[in-house]
Amino acid sequence: MKLYGRNGEKLSDLLISSGCNIIQPCGGRGACGGCAIRASGEIGEASEAEKALIAGKGKSPNEFRLACMCKVYGQVEAILLESDAEALSSSFGKLPEYDGSSSSALGIAVDLGTTTIALQLFDMRNGILLSTQTSLNPQTAYGSDVLSRIAHSDERGPEALCLAVRDEIWKMAEKAISFAKADASRIERLCIAGNTTMLHFLLGLDPHGIGVAPFTAQSLFGESIRADSIFPKLSSAELYLPNCISAYIGADIACGIAAISTERAGKGPWLLIDAGTNGEMALMMDGKITCAATAAGPAFEGAQISMGMIAKKGAVYQAYEENGEILVKTIGGAQALGVCGTGLVSAAKLALETHALEDSGYLKEDPFVLGGSGISLTGRDFRQLQLAKSAIAAGMESLLRISGCEPSELNEMLFAGGFGNFLNPDESARIGLIPKAARLKAKAVGNTSLFGAAMALFSRKARQDIAAIAKTAVEVKLSSNPLFTELYMDHMMFEEF
Numbered sequence: 001m002k003l004y005g006r007n008g009e010k011l012s013d014l015l016i017s018s019g020c021n022i023i024q025p026c027g028g029r030g031a032c033g034g035c036a037i038r039a040s041g042e043i044g045e046a047s048e049a050e051k052a053l054i055a056g057k058g059k060s061p062n063e064f065r066l067a068c069m070c071k072v073y074g075q076v077e078a079i080l081l082e083s084d085a086e087a088l089s090s091s092f093g094k095l096p097e098y099d100g101s102s103s104s105a106l107g108i109a110v111d112l113g114t115t116t117i118a119l120q121l122f123d124m125r126n127g128i129l130l131s132t133q134t135s136l137n138p139q140t141a142y143g144s145d146v147l148s149r150i151a152h153s154d155e156r157g158p159e160a161l162c163l164a165v166r167d168e169i170w171k172m173a174e175k176a177i178s179f180a181k182a183d184a185s186r187i188e189r190l191c192i193a194g195n196t197t198m199l200h201f202l203l204g205l206d207p208h209g210i211g212v213a214p215f216t217a218q219s220l221f222g223e224s225i226r227a228d229s230i231f232p233k234l235s236s237a238e239l240y241l242p243n244c245i246s247a248y249i250g251a252d253i254a255c256g257i258a259a260i261s262t263e264r265a266g267k268g269p270w271l272l273i274d275a276g277t278n279g280e281m282a283l284m285m286d287g288k289i290t291c292a293a294t295a296a297g298p299a300f301e302g303a304q305i306s307m308g309m310i311a312k313k314g315a316v317y318q319a320y321e322e323n324g325e326i327l328v329k330t331i332g333g334a335q336a337l338g339v340c341g342t343g344l345v346s347a348a349k350l351a352l353e354t355h356a357l358e359d360s361g362y363l364k365e366d367p368f369v370l371g372g373s374g375i376s377l378t379g380r381d382f383r384q385l386q387l388a389k390s391a392i393a394a395g396m397e398s399l400l401r402i403s404g405c406e407p408s409e410l411n412e413m414l415f416a417g418g419f420g421n422f423l424n425p426d427e428s429a430r431i432g433l434i435p436k437a438a439r440l441k442a443k444a445v446g447n448t449s450l451f452g453a454a455m456a457l458f459s460r461k462a463r464q465d466i467a468a469i470a471k472t473a474v475e476v477k478l479s480s481n482p483l484f485t486e487l488y489m490d491h492m493m494f495e496e497f
Protein backbone atom coordinates (compact mmCIF):
# COMPACT_ATOMS: atom_id res chain seq x y z
CA MET A 1 0.00 0.00 0.00
CA LYS A 2 1.35 3.41 -0.99
CA LEU A 3 0.73 6.16 1.54
CA TYR A 4 1.66 9.74 2.12
CA GLY A 5 2.65 11.34 5.39
CA ARG A 6 4.39 14.49 6.48
CA ASN A 7 5.91 16.07 9.57
CA GLY A 8 7.23 12.75 10.82
CA GLU A 9 3.90 11.05 11.47
CA LYS A 10 4.05 7.50 12.70
CA LEU A 11 3.54 4.89 10.00
CA SER A 12 1.17 3.05 12.34
CA ASP A 13 -1.10 6.12 12.55
CA LEU A 14 -1.14 6.48 8.77
CA LEU A 15 -2.01 2.83 8.34
CA ILE A 16 -4.79 2.99 10.91
CA SER A 17 -6.34 6.08 9.35
CA SER A 18 -6.27 4.44 5.92
CA GLY A 19 -8.19 1.42 7.21
CA CYS A 20 -5.26 -0.99 7.63
CA ASN A 21 -5.43 -2.04 11.20
CA ILE A 22 -2.15 -3.36 12.38
CA ILE A 23 -2.00 -5.12 15.68
CA GLN A 24 0.19 -3.31 18.20
CA PRO A 25 0.73 -5.65 21.13
CA CYS A 26 2.38 -3.05 23.38
CA GLY A 27 -0.02 -0.31 22.32
CA GLY A 28 2.54 1.33 20.01
CA ARG A 29 5.05 2.14 22.76
CA GLY A 30 8.01 0.70 20.89
CA ALA A 31 8.47 -2.00 23.49
CA CYS A 32 7.51 -5.31 21.89
CA GLY A 33 8.62 -5.46 18.24
CA GLY A 34 5.22 -6.88 17.32
CA CYS A 35 4.35 -4.31 14.67
CA ALA A 36 7.23 -5.07 12.28
CA ILE A 37 6.35 -4.56 8.63
CA ARG A 38 8.21 -3.96 5.38
CA ALA A 39 8.31 -0.25 4.55
CA SER A 40 10.30 1.87 2.13
CA GLY A 41 10.30 5.44 0.84
CA GLU A 42 10.61 8.80 2.57
CA ILE A 43 10.96 7.51 6.10
CA GLY A 44 13.28 8.34 8.98
CA GLU A 45 16.26 6.20 9.95
CA ALA A 46 15.65 3.38 12.39
CA SER A 47 17.15 3.94 15.85
CA GLU A 48 19.40 1.32 17.42
CA ALA A 49 16.59 0.44 19.85
CA GLU A 50 14.20 -0.18 16.95
CA LYS A 51 16.77 -2.33 15.13
CA ALA A 52 17.34 -4.38 18.26
CA LEU A 53 13.62 -5.03 18.70
CA ILE A 54 13.29 -6.12 15.07
CA ALA A 55 16.32 -8.40 15.35
CA GLY A 56 14.86 -9.78 18.58
CA LYS A 57 11.86 -10.96 16.57
CA GLY A 58 14.19 -12.88 14.23
CA LYS A 59 13.74 -10.37 11.41
CA SER A 60 16.29 -8.33 9.50
CA PRO A 61 16.39 -4.61 10.40
CA ASN A 62 17.44 -4.00 6.78
CA GLU A 63 14.10 -5.30 5.58
CA PHE A 64 11.68 -4.44 8.37
CA ARG A 65 10.57 -1.41 10.34
CA LEU A 66 8.39 -1.07 13.41
CA ALA A 67 5.23 0.71 12.29
CA CYS A 68 4.89 2.48 15.65
CA MET A 69 8.45 3.85 15.53
CA CYS A 70 8.83 4.55 11.82
CA LYS A 71 8.40 8.24 11.03
CA VAL A 72 7.12 9.28 7.60
CA TYR A 73 8.17 12.46 5.77
CA GLY A 74 6.60 11.94 2.34
CA GLN A 75 5.72 8.91 0.21
CA VAL A 76 5.98 5.50 1.79
CA GLU A 77 5.18 2.02 0.60
CA ALA A 78 4.13 -0.41 3.31
CA ILE A 79 3.70 -4.09 2.65
CA LEU A 80 1.40 -5.76 5.12
CA LEU A 81 1.53 -9.51 5.16
CA GLU A 82 -0.13 -11.44 7.97
CA SER A 83 2.87 -13.73 8.26
CA ASP A 84 5.25 -10.78 8.50
CA ALA A 85 3.73 -8.75 11.24
CA GLU A 86 0.82 -10.45 12.95
CA ALA A 87 -0.86 -7.66 11.08
CA LEU A 88 -4.31 -7.55 9.68
CA SER A 89 -4.31 -5.93 6.30
CA SER A 90 -7.36 -4.49 4.69
CA SER A 91 -5.64 -4.08 1.35
CA PHE A 92 -7.06 -6.01 -1.56
CA GLY A 93 -4.11 -6.05 -3.89
CA LYS A 94 -3.15 -3.34 -6.32
CA LEU A 95 -5.36 -0.62 -7.63
CA PRO A 96 -5.68 -0.59 -11.43
CA GLU A 97 -3.53 1.80 -13.49
CA TYR A 98 -5.01 5.24 -14.00
CA ASP A 99 -6.47 5.44 -17.49
CA GLY A 100 -6.81 9.24 -17.63
CA SER A 101 -4.47 11.61 -19.41
CA SER A 102 -3.46 14.35 -16.96
CA SER A 103 -0.05 13.97 -15.39
CA SER A 104 -0.95 15.84 -12.21
CA ALA A 105 -4.44 14.51 -11.53
CA LEU A 106 -5.83 13.83 -8.07
CA GLY A 107 -8.87 11.66 -7.45
CA ILE A 108 -11.32 11.12 -4.61
CA ALA A 109 -13.07 7.86 -3.74
CA VAL A 110 -15.91 7.84 -1.21
CA ASP A 111 -17.92 5.19 0.56
CA LEU A 112 -21.13 6.97 1.50
CA GLY A 113 -22.60 4.79 4.23
CA THR A 114 -25.87 5.28 6.09
CA THR A 115 -23.94 5.88 9.31
CA THR A 116 -20.30 6.40 8.31
CA ILE A 117 -18.64 8.21 5.41
CA ALA A 118 -15.08 7.28 4.37
CA LEU A 119 -13.10 9.30 1.84
CA GLN A 120 -9.68 8.76 0.26
CA LEU A 121 -7.63 11.20 -1.78
CA PHE A 122 -5.26 9.67 -4.35
CA ASP A 123 -2.43 10.86 -6.51
CA MET A 124 -3.69 9.27 -9.72
CA ARG A 125 -0.29 9.07 -11.46
CA ASN A 126 1.20 6.62 -9.04
CA GLY A 127 -1.74 5.38 -6.96
CA ILE A 128 -0.41 6.88 -3.72
CA LEU A 129 -3.04 7.28 -1.05
CA LEU A 130 -2.57 10.86 0.14
CA SER A 131 -5.17 11.05 2.87
CA THR A 132 -8.05 9.12 4.43
CA GLN A 133 -10.92 10.79 6.26
CA THR A 134 -13.83 9.23 8.11
CA SER A 135 -16.87 10.95 9.47
CA LEU A 136 -20.34 10.31 10.82
CA ASN A 137 -23.02 10.80 8.17
CA PRO A 138 -24.78 14.00 9.34
CA GLN A 139 -28.06 12.58 8.02
CA THR A 140 -28.19 10.53 11.22
CA ALA A 141 -29.87 13.64 12.68
CA TYR A 142 -32.84 12.74 10.45
CA GLY A 143 -33.01 9.06 11.45
CA SER A 144 -30.62 6.18 11.94
CA ASP A 145 -31.73 4.05 8.99
CA VAL A 146 -32.77 4.62 5.42
CA LEU A 147 -36.49 4.14 6.09
CA SER A 148 -36.68 6.88 8.71
CA ARG A 149 -34.75 9.22 6.41
CA ILE A 150 -37.07 8.42 3.51
CA ALA A 151 -40.02 9.16 5.84
CA HIS A 152 -38.43 12.53 6.69
CA SER A 153 -37.95 13.23 3.01
CA ASP A 154 -41.58 12.26 2.26
CA GLU A 155 -42.71 14.84 4.80
CA ARG A 156 -40.33 17.69 4.09
CA GLY A 157 -38.56 16.88 0.84
CA PRO A 158 -35.05 15.47 0.27
CA GLU A 159 -33.26 18.85 0.23
CA ALA A 160 -32.01 18.94 3.84
CA LEU A 161 -30.64 15.40 3.63
CA CYS A 162 -29.08 16.16 0.27
CA LEU A 163 -27.31 19.30 1.47
CA ALA A 164 -26.16 17.68 4.73
CA VAL A 165 -24.33 14.89 2.95
CA ARG A 166 -22.89 17.07 0.18
CA ASP A 167 -21.53 19.51 2.77
CA GLU A 168 -19.97 16.74 4.83
CA ILE A 169 -18.27 15.09 1.86
CA TRP A 170 -16.91 18.43 0.70
CA LYS A 171 -15.60 19.22 4.20
CA MET A 172 -13.85 15.84 4.28
CA ALA A 173 -12.42 16.46 0.79
CA GLU A 174 -11.11 19.87 1.87
CA LYS A 175 -9.44 18.31 4.92
CA ALA A 176 -7.80 15.65 2.76
CA ILE A 177 -6.64 18.23 0.21
CA SER A 178 -5.24 20.47 2.90
CA PHE A 179 -3.46 17.54 4.59
CA ALA A 180 -1.78 16.66 1.29
CA LYS A 181 -0.92 20.34 0.68
CA ALA A 182 -2.62 19.99 -2.69
CA ASP A 183 -4.95 22.14 -4.71
CA ALA A 184 -8.60 21.26 -5.42
CA SER A 185 -8.14 22.32 -9.05
CA ARG A 186 -6.05 19.17 -9.58
CA ILE A 187 -9.00 16.90 -8.81
CA GLU A 188 -9.97 15.25 -12.05
CA ARG A 189 -12.24 12.44 -10.93
CA LEU A 190 -14.44 11.42 -8.03
CA CYS A 191 -16.22 8.15 -7.49
CA ILE A 192 -18.87 7.84 -4.78
CA ALA A 193 -20.24 4.41 -3.84
CA GLY A 194 -23.11 3.99 -1.43
CA ASN A 195 -26.39 2.25 -0.96
CA THR A 196 -29.19 3.16 -3.35
CA THR A 197 -30.93 5.53 -0.93
CA MET A 198 -27.70 7.39 -0.09
CA LEU A 199 -26.96 7.96 -3.79
CA HIS A 200 -30.51 9.27 -4.28
CA PHE A 201 -30.01 11.80 -1.50
CA LEU A 202 -26.59 12.77 -2.84
CA LEU A 203 -28.12 13.68 -6.20
CA GLY A 204 -31.21 15.25 -4.63
CA LEU A 205 -33.51 12.55 -6.08
CA ASP A 206 -36.73 11.70 -4.26
CA PRO A 207 -36.23 8.22 -2.71
CA HIS A 208 -39.94 7.72 -1.94
CA GLY A 209 -40.28 4.63 -4.18
CA ILE A 210 -37.55 2.80 -2.24
CA GLY A 211 -39.60 2.99 0.94
CA VAL A 212 -42.91 1.60 -0.33
CA ALA A 213 -43.95 -1.57 -2.22
CA PRO A 214 -42.98 -2.53 -4.87
CA PHE A 215 -39.71 -0.86 -3.68
CA THR A 216 -38.40 0.76 -6.81
CA ALA A 217 -35.58 3.25 -7.19
CA GLN A 218 -35.63 6.27 -9.48
CA SER A 219 -32.15 5.35 -10.67
CA LEU A 220 -29.68 2.51 -10.24
CA PHE A 221 -26.88 4.83 -11.43
CA GLY A 222 -23.79 3.57 -13.26
CA GLU A 223 -23.24 7.01 -14.72
CA SER A 224 -20.85 9.95 -14.87
CA ILE A 225 -21.98 13.46 -14.14
CA ARG A 226 -20.22 16.81 -13.84
CA ALA A 227 -18.77 17.06 -10.34
CA ASP A 228 -19.66 20.76 -10.11
CA SER A 229 -23.35 19.88 -10.18
CA ILE A 230 -22.76 18.56 -6.62
CA PHE A 231 -19.54 20.28 -5.52
CA PRO A 232 -19.49 23.74 -7.15
CA LYS A 233 -15.74 24.27 -6.65
CA LEU A 234 -14.83 21.27 -8.84
CA SER A 235 -15.47 22.89 -12.20
CA SER A 236 -13.56 20.45 -14.38
CA ALA A 237 -13.92 17.12 -12.60
CA GLU A 238 -16.01 14.10 -13.41
CA LEU A 239 -18.11 12.35 -10.73
CA TYR A 240 -18.80 8.67 -11.28
CA LEU A 241 -21.61 6.86 -9.45
CA PRO A 242 -21.23 3.07 -9.72
CA ASN A 243 -24.15 0.76 -10.46
CA CYS A 244 -26.54 -0.36 -7.73
CA ILE A 245 -28.05 -3.85 -7.93
CA SER A 246 -31.53 -2.96 -6.70
CA ALA A 247 -33.39 -0.55 -4.42
CA TYR A 248 -31.87 -2.24 -1.35
CA ILE A 249 -28.64 -3.71 -2.70
CA GLY A 250 -26.49 -0.74 -3.47
CA ALA A 251 -23.37 0.26 -5.33
CA ASP A 252 -21.51 -0.31 -2.06
CA ILE A 253 -21.99 -4.08 -2.29
CA ALA A 254 -21.46 -4.13 -6.09
CA CYS A 255 -18.13 -2.31 -5.54
CA GLY A 256 -17.35 -4.62 -2.63
CA ILE A 257 -17.85 -7.72 -4.77
CA ALA A 258 -15.60 -6.23 -7.45
CA ALA A 259 -12.94 -5.41 -4.85
CA ILE A 260 -12.59 -8.99 -3.64
CA SER A 261 -13.51 -10.97 -6.76
CA THR A 262 -10.25 -10.70 -8.68
CA GLU A 263 -8.21 -12.52 -6.07
CA ARG A 264 -10.90 -15.15 -5.57
CA ALA A 265 -11.72 -16.21 -9.10
CA GLY A 266 -12.80 -19.85 -8.96
CA LYS A 267 -12.29 -20.03 -5.18
CA GLY A 268 -15.91 -20.04 -4.04
CA PRO A 269 -18.24 -20.37 -2.45
CA TRP A 270 -17.65 -17.24 -0.43
CA LEU A 271 -19.97 -14.96 1.47
CA LEU A 272 -19.34 -11.22 1.72
CA ILE A 273 -21.11 -9.46 4.60
CA ASP A 274 -21.14 -5.70 4.96
CA ALA A 275 -22.39 -5.48 8.53
CA GLY A 276 -23.28 -1.82 8.22
CA THR A 277 -26.65 -0.29 9.01
CA ASN A 278 -28.15 -1.84 5.88
CA GLY A 279 -26.64 -5.28 6.42
CA GLU A 280 -25.99 -6.17 2.78
CA MET A 281 -24.53 -9.56 1.86
CA ALA A 282 -23.57 -11.46 -1.27
CA LEU A 283 -22.93 -15.15 -1.86
CA MET A 284 -20.70 -16.19 -4.74
CA MET A 285 -21.32 -19.82 -5.60
CA ASP A 286 -20.81 -21.70 -8.84
CA GLY A 287 -20.10 -18.41 -10.62
CA LYS A 288 -23.45 -16.97 -9.53
CA ILE A 289 -23.93 -14.00 -7.18
CA THR A 290 -26.97 -13.97 -4.91
CA CYS A 291 -27.52 -10.93 -2.65
CA ALA A 292 -29.74 -9.93 0.22
CA ALA A 293 -30.16 -6.98 2.56
CA THR A 294 -31.40 -6.89 6.12
CA ALA A 295 -32.01 -3.84 8.31
CA ALA A 296 -29.34 -4.38 10.96
CA GLY A 297 -29.36 -0.90 12.47
CA PRO A 298 -26.19 1.02 13.26
CA ALA A 299 -24.93 -0.91 16.34
CA PHE A 300 -22.04 -2.53 14.43
CA GLU A 301 -20.89 0.96 13.47
CA GLY A 302 -20.93 2.06 17.09
CA ALA A 303 -23.94 4.36 16.55
CA GLN A 304 -26.90 4.56 18.95
CA ILE A 305 -24.73 2.94 21.60
CA SER A 306 -24.35 5.03 24.76
CA MET A 307 -20.54 5.22 24.53
CA GLY A 308 -20.30 4.08 20.91
CA MET A 309 -17.99 5.47 18.24
CA ILE A 310 -16.72 4.76 14.73
CA ALA A 311 -13.89 2.20 14.53
CA LYS A 312 -10.99 4.63 14.69
CA LYS A 313 -8.12 5.48 17.00
CA GLY A 314 -9.16 5.24 20.64
CA ALA A 315 -12.10 2.89 20.04
CA VAL A 316 -12.21 -0.18 22.29
CA TYR A 317 -12.19 -3.22 20.00
CA GLN A 318 -11.62 -5.91 22.62
CA ALA A 319 -12.55 -6.45 26.27
CA TYR A 320 -11.13 -9.39 28.20
CA GLU A 321 -10.47 -10.63 31.69
CA GLU A 322 -6.99 -11.19 33.08
CA ASN A 323 -6.29 -12.17 36.69
CA GLY A 324 -9.83 -11.23 37.62
CA GLU A 325 -9.51 -7.76 36.11
CA ILE A 326 -11.37 -6.49 33.02
CA LEU A 327 -8.96 -4.96 30.49
CA VAL A 328 -9.50 -3.44 27.04
CA LYS A 329 -7.58 -3.03 23.81
CA THR A 330 -8.08 0.08 21.71
CA ILE A 331 -7.37 0.90 18.08
CA GLY A 332 -3.91 2.42 17.86
CA GLY A 333 -3.26 1.61 21.53
CA ALA A 334 -4.67 5.03 22.44
CA GLN A 335 -6.64 6.00 25.52
CA ALA A 336 -10.17 4.55 25.35
CA LEU A 337 -12.60 7.10 23.93
CA GLY A 338 -15.57 4.86 23.24
CA VAL A 339 -16.49 1.45 21.93
CA CYS A 340 -16.80 0.42 18.26
CA GLY A 341 -18.97 -2.41 16.92
CA THR A 342 -16.29 -5.04 17.37
CA GLY A 343 -15.70 -3.87 20.95
CA LEU A 344 -19.41 -4.17 21.61
CA VAL A 345 -19.36 -7.80 20.41
CA SER A 346 -16.29 -8.47 22.55
CA ALA A 347 -17.89 -6.87 25.62
CA ALA A 348 -21.05 -8.92 25.09
CA LYS A 349 -19.00 -12.12 24.95
CA LEU A 350 -17.23 -11.14 28.16
CA ALA A 351 -20.50 -10.19 29.87
CA LEU A 352 -21.96 -13.57 28.87
CA GLU A 353 -18.91 -15.38 30.25
CA THR A 354 -19.05 -13.53 33.53
CA HIS A 355 -22.82 -14.08 33.72
CA ALA A 356 -23.51 -10.34 33.88
CA LEU A 357 -25.50 -10.80 30.65
CA GLU A 358 -28.00 -13.59 30.08
CA ASP A 359 -28.44 -15.36 26.74
CA SER A 360 -31.86 -13.70 26.56
CA GLY A 361 -30.14 -10.30 26.39
CA TYR A 362 -31.03 -9.27 29.98
CA LEU A 363 -28.17 -7.40 31.63
CA LYS A 364 -28.17 -8.27 35.32
CA GLU A 365 -25.60 -5.68 36.30
CA ASP A 366 -26.48 -2.49 34.45
CA PRO A 367 -24.24 -0.80 33.38
CA PHE A 368 -21.51 -3.28 32.50
CA VAL A 369 -18.25 -1.48 33.31
CA LEU A 370 -15.14 -2.23 31.23
CA GLY A 371 -12.60 -2.16 34.06
CA GLY A 372 -10.77 1.10 34.54
CA SER A 373 -11.10 2.19 30.91
CA GLY A 374 -13.86 4.67 31.69
CA ILE A 375 -16.14 2.85 29.23
CA SER A 376 -19.38 1.16 30.25
CA LEU A 377 -22.29 -0.36 28.37
CA THR A 378 -25.97 -0.41 29.26
CA GLY A 379 -28.68 -3.02 28.92
CA ARG A 380 -30.11 -0.98 26.04
CA ASP A 381 -26.73 -1.13 24.24
CA PHE A 382 -26.77 -4.93 24.40
CA ARG A 383 -30.40 -4.92 23.16
CA GLN A 384 -29.29 -2.90 20.11
CA LEU A 385 -26.53 -5.44 19.50
CA GLN A 386 -29.01 -8.29 19.91
CA LEU A 387 -31.28 -6.84 17.19
CA ALA A 388 -28.36 -6.17 14.84
CA LYS A 389 -26.74 -9.57 15.24
CA SER A 390 -30.06 -11.33 14.86
CA ALA A 391 -30.75 -9.50 11.59
CA ILE A 392 -27.29 -10.33 10.18
CA ALA A 393 -27.29 -13.96 11.37
CA ALA A 394 -30.81 -14.58 10.07
CA GLY A 395 -29.96 -12.85 6.78
CA MET A 396 -26.86 -15.01 6.30
CA GLU A 397 -28.65 -18.24 7.18
CA SER A 398 -31.60 -17.40 4.92
CA LEU A 399 -29.32 -16.56 2.00
CA LEU A 400 -27.30 -19.75 2.46
CA ARG A 401 -30.37 -21.97 2.84
CA ILE A 402 -32.18 -20.45 -0.15
CA SER A 403 -29.02 -20.93 -2.24
CA GLY A 404 -28.54 -24.51 -1.04
CA CYS A 405 -25.19 -23.85 0.62
CA GLU A 406 -24.24 -25.26 4.04
CA PRO A 407 -22.13 -22.94 6.25
CA SER A 408 -19.47 -25.69 6.38
CA GLU A 409 -19.20 -25.58 2.57
CA LEU A 410 -18.14 -21.92 2.56
CA ASN A 411 -14.57 -21.35 1.57
CA GLU A 412 -14.51 -17.90 3.15
CA MET A 413 -16.83 -15.70 5.15
CA LEU A 414 -15.67 -12.14 4.56
CA PHE A 415 -16.68 -9.26 6.80
CA ALA A 416 -16.43 -5.80 5.28
CA GLY A 417 -16.60 -2.31 6.72
CA GLY A 418 -15.18 -0.77 9.87
CA PHE A 419 -16.78 -3.51 11.94
CA GLY A 420 -14.99 -6.22 10.00
CA ASN A 421 -11.51 -4.77 10.50
CA PHE A 422 -11.11 -6.11 14.03
CA LEU A 423 -13.50 -9.04 13.74
CA ASN A 424 -12.81 -11.76 16.27
CA PRO A 425 -14.39 -14.95 14.85
CA ASP A 426 -14.53 -16.75 18.22
CA GLU A 427 -16.23 -13.86 19.97
CA SER A 428 -18.61 -13.37 17.04
CA ALA A 429 -19.51 -17.07 17.10
CA ARG A 430 -20.07 -16.98 20.87
CA ILE A 431 -22.73 -14.29 20.63
CA GLY A 432 -24.36 -16.08 17.69
CA LEU A 433 -23.35 -13.64 14.96
CA ILE A 434 -21.64 -16.20 12.76
CA PRO A 435 -22.23 -19.94 12.49
CA LYS A 436 -19.83 -22.10 14.49
CA ALA A 437 -19.29 -24.26 11.41
CA ALA A 438 -17.85 -21.29 9.48
CA ARG A 439 -15.90 -19.76 12.38
CA LEU A 440 -12.49 -20.67 11.02
CA LYS A 441 -13.40 -19.24 7.64
CA ALA A 442 -14.43 -15.82 8.94
CA LYS A 443 -12.06 -13.05 7.96
CA ALA A 444 -12.00 -9.26 7.89
CA VAL A 445 -11.53 -7.60 4.53
CA GLY A 446 -11.83 -3.92 5.46
CA ASN A 447 -13.83 -1.36 3.52
CA THR A 448 -14.51 -3.24 0.29
CA SER A 449 -16.96 -0.61 -0.92
CA LEU A 450 -14.30 2.10 -0.66
CA PHE A 451 -11.69 -0.02 -2.40
CA GLY A 452 -14.15 -0.86 -5.21
CA ALA A 453 -14.94 2.86 -5.54
CA ALA A 454 -11.20 3.55 -5.82
CA MET A 455 -10.93 0.91 -8.54
CA ALA A 456 -13.72 2.62 -10.49
CA LEU A 457 -12.00 5.96 -9.87
CA PHE A 458 -8.83 4.79 -11.61
CA SER A 459 -10.20 2.60 -14.36
CA ARG A 460 -13.12 2.53 -16.79
CA LYS A 461 -12.61 -1.22 -17.13
CA ALA A 462 -13.31 -1.55 -13.36
CA ARG A 463 -16.53 0.43 -13.89
CA GLN A 464 -17.58 -2.08 -16.53
CA ASP A 465 -16.80 -4.96 -14.17
CA ILE A 466 -18.96 -3.39 -11.44
CA ALA A 467 -21.76 -2.81 -13.97
CA ALA A 468 -21.56 -6.48 -15.01
CA ILE A 469 -21.78 -7.59 -11.36
CA ALA A 470 -24.82 -5.35 -10.79
CA LYS A 471 -26.50 -6.72 -13.92
CA THR A 472 -25.99 -10.41 -13.19
CA ALA A 473 -26.45 -10.48 -9.38
CA VAL A 474 -29.75 -11.95 -8.24
CA GLU A 475 -31.52 -10.47 -5.23
CA VAL A 476 -33.35 -12.49 -2.61
CA LYS A 477 -35.91 -10.28 -0.85
CA LEU A 478 -35.78 -11.14 2.83
CA SER A 479 -38.29 -8.68 4.29
CA SER A 480 -41.22 -10.62 2.83
CA ASN A 481 -39.68 -14.07 3.31
CA PRO A 482 -41.26 -16.21 6.10
CA LEU A 483 -37.99 -18.17 6.47
CA PHE A 484 -36.17 -14.94 7.35
CA THR A 485 -38.89 -13.93 9.85
CA GLU A 486 -38.64 -17.31 11.57
CA LEU A 487 -34.83 -17.26 11.67
CA TYR A 488 -34.80 -13.68 12.92
CA MET A 489 -36.71 -14.76 16.01
CA ASP A 490 -34.54 -17.87 16.42
CA HIS A 491 -31.34 -15.81 16.37
CA MET A 492 -32.48 -13.28 18.95
CA MET A 493 -30.78 -15.20 21.77
CA PHE A 494 -27.07 -14.67 22.46
CA GLU A 495 -26.15 -18.26 21.79
CA GLU A 496 -24.06 -20.17 19.29
CA PHE A 497 -25.67 -21.60 16.18
Ligand code: FES
Nearest residue numbers: 024032033035068
Ligand atom coordinates in the same frame (compact mmCIF):
# COMPACT_ATOMS: atom_id res chain seq x y z
S1 FES B 1 6.76 -2.15 19.18
FE1 FES B 1 5.00 -2.81 20.16
S2 FES B 1 3.49 -2.10 18.86
FE2 FES B 1 5.23 -1.36 17.90
